[in-house]
Amino acid sequence: MQSETAGESANHPSGPGETACEPASQRILIVTDAWHPQINGVVRTLERLSEELEAKGCVVEMLTPQGFRSIPLPSYADIRLALVTPWHIARRIRRARPDHIHIATEGPLGMLARRFCLRNGLAFTTSYHTRFPEYLSARAPVPERWSYAWLRRFHNAGGGTLVATPSLAAELAERGFLHVKPWTRGVDTKHYRPDRQQVLDLPRPIFLSVGRVAVEKNLPAFLDLDLPGSKLVVGDGPDLERLRAAYPDVTFVGAKTGEELADIYASADVFVFASRTDTFGIVLLEALASGLPVAAYPVTGPIDVLGDGEGGALLEDLQRAALEAVGISREAARAKALRYSWAACADIFLEHARAAHCGNKPGVVDKPFT
Missing domain, CATH: 3.40.50.2000 (Glycogen Phosphorylase B;)
Structure with missing residues (x-):
């Protein structure tokens, strides 16, 4: 050699x-x-x-x-x-x-x-x-x-x-x-599914975000929205403590994985994806597989996953998208995820x-x- x-x-x-x-x-x-x-x-x-x-x-x-x-x-x-x-x-x-x-x-x-x-x-x-x-x-x-x-x-x-x-x-x-x-x-559609146990005791509708709590995720665009019910953020990252202090009305629970994360997805009402810079966003598929309609900007990732918009709402007005997503059926959301497999x-x-x-x-x- x-x-x-x-x-x-x-x-x-x-x-x-x-x-x-x-x-x-x-x-x-x-x-x-x-x-x-x-x-x-x-x-x-x-x-x-x-x-x-x-x-x-x-x-x-x-x-x-x-x-x-x-x-x-x-x-x-x-x-x-x-x-x-x-x-x-x-x-x-x-x-x-x-x-x-x-x-x-x-x-x-x-x-x-x-x-x-x-x-x-x-x-x-x-x-x-x-x-x-x-x-x-x-x-x-x-x-x-x-x-x-x-x-x-x-x-x-x-x-x-x-x-x-x-x-x-x-x-x-x-x-x-x-x-x-x-x-x-x-996405594992057997693990992420709508019929899991309900684990969230928050006012509804519950708007959920999952991902790194970092500047590139554009989280303030979600946290600043005037929405009914509750906002829940799952994830860890360098901006967690700063945002937790700045938004006391938002529930931050840190990073979650496995069964606990899947239960949270299935217990929420809308998944809000505020990032404009992700190359895909696996969390989109996890949310959809859990029957969670998605609200997002019409950018790379969301436009590729949602396409015609069935299963979610893609708008530059993220607040309007989140409110529209409340009325989208969980069946339509899950149908989008079923098209994907590892x-x-x-x-x-x-x-x-x-x-x-x-x-x-x-x-x-x-x-x-x-």
Whole structure:
């Protein structure tokens, strides 16, 4: 085996450029900087994806910050950045001997895995989960165009950038991203369902929000609404204590998971999604599966999930949308969620993984593969 400095050889079962189309469905390495103890859509997506891939006979290994020293992300201590070297990543990839590598995030692990793949001529795919340019500019004076230029270079080196919605795919293509591939998300409709026990003792109607309590989620747009009944916020994040103090009439219960979260969904009356910057919003599907009509802005994520508006109300006037959603049937809401499954999410992932090994030339940055 060559040393890292002599090319960081992957010791791959077949040489660069010799990988067949089919092995992408066998041994898969998923590289992600987002992992437990984070509670967010990226982590939930990758958890369920790996479960479905294993159910289909794949061997899945996760390369995550766990097991590495890490430091908190400035201004967001809940997110940890792994302190790793190229040698660490090379060793892990050699040990995994993957038939396909998927880089899910653009953090330290993702950057070093990308570097390894390019240096060794290994095909890989990426996914675009988070609007970091918008999130960063909300916290620091960094122009979005700078961040998008870096992200474009990062993703265009791979054999495909997987995105969750058609509207996001179109947007990224307009920004110069190449090889953008449609993906999807899923929801466990047996776990999230309307007939669960009622656990909320609040004045009705109950307007619910679930997600990180952070600036990018635009929560004040929901909290400032003049609505009857009650407002309930489920989630943790850097803005929790500040918003709890600023809105004493709103019930904040912190992060919830599992059975407790599913019961809360089923006990509320309307799900209000105030974010304008999510790339999808898995919480939308969880709410809909629970029979909860959605009120949201007509932006990427909500417009892709709700489409014609059945199951929710999409309006620039969020208050009007929330009030209209009260009158939408729980059956119509759940019908929207029944169109999604994690099995389909895994099937599409495998299609794109195989395609990355069928004629694409790895290592080309910001240019079409030839």
